[in-house]
Amino acid sequence: VCDFGRFLLPLALLSLSLPFSLSDPRLLVNTTMQAALDKMLSRLAVGAFVISGGAAAVNSVIYDVDGGKRAVMFNRFPNPVSGEGGGIQKYVIREGTHFRVPWIQDPKIFDVRTRPRAIPTVTGTRDLQMVNITLRLLSRPNMEKLPMIYQQLGLDYDERILPSIANEVLKSVVAQYDAEELLKKRELVSREVKEQLVQRASDFHIVLEDISITHLTFGKDFASAIEKKQVAQQDAERQRFVVAKAEQERKANVIKAEGEAEAAKLISAALKTGPALVDLRRLEAARDITAILAQSKNVVFLPVGAGGGQGGGGGGGGE
Secondary structure, X not given: OHHHHHHHHHHHHHHHHOOOOOOOHXXXXXXXXXXXXXXXXXXXXHHHHHHHHHHHHHHHHEEEEOOOEEEEEEEOOOEOOOOEOOEEOOOOEOOEEEEOOOOOEEEEEEEXXXXXXXXXXXXXXXXXXXXXXXXXXXXXXXXXXXXXXXXXXXXXXXXXXXXXXXXXXXXXXXXXXXXXXXXXXXXXXXXXXXXXXXXXXXXXOEEEEEEEEEXXXXXXXXXXXXXXXXXXXXXXXXXXXXXXXXXXXXXXXXXXXXXXXXXXXXXXHHHHHOOHHHHHHHHHHHHHHHXXXXXXXXXXXXXXXXXXXXXXXXXXXXX
């Protein structure tokens, strides 16, 4: 009884505090509006649930293959309608929007655009020198072989294959050359690496668009040895030049001495025949002296006849 009284007392106090009684018409109107509002909200909730469920159903039925990509279809069970078996199908799905059976069919999307990749490696040459080489590859999958690539390698086919075959080919090719030949025949080495690597990648249905050696360095000891060798070669070339120059000077002196001896013989023979050669040399010397004096501003030339006439007149006066 006490508990029941405790329950009725708050209700009584609440009824006394209300501005209207339970039989008031205003209470009936509010109750009707509340019921209508509750009904409308329940209908909206059902509609939103239906729309979201429909959108989820449509989204599970269709899928997109973006530009530069291809897809292969995986069936969890054989399809009795189309006759397709279970597992990866043999056809390739192109770009666009496509339909699938939810949960049963699962598309696997490949990126078939050409992608760059740098592969560094350290290997030894034929003369046991360690060399650091970085190989740059431009690769893409063979689009006709995508189902086989997924079955054998998966979506990360390039991560599984390219580093291993690139290191294998680089080591086998570099081992055929000396360290110095790698520097002199870099184009030949790059071409040989490309031929072998393209062949190895084709075994895994990977297409290599371009292959190039972007980085090639040796150890510090070998670089120092190459520098010393180049300095020694330059010194040897310089010494060969000095020797060749001395030889040419010796030959020039011999030729000059032979010419002077021959000239002396000719002069001796000419003097024996008469003084004509001596007179010729005297005239040539006089000509050279005249040319030198003519260039000096402090020398004045006087005619020989004028000087002789003045001297003769003075002598007559003295007599």
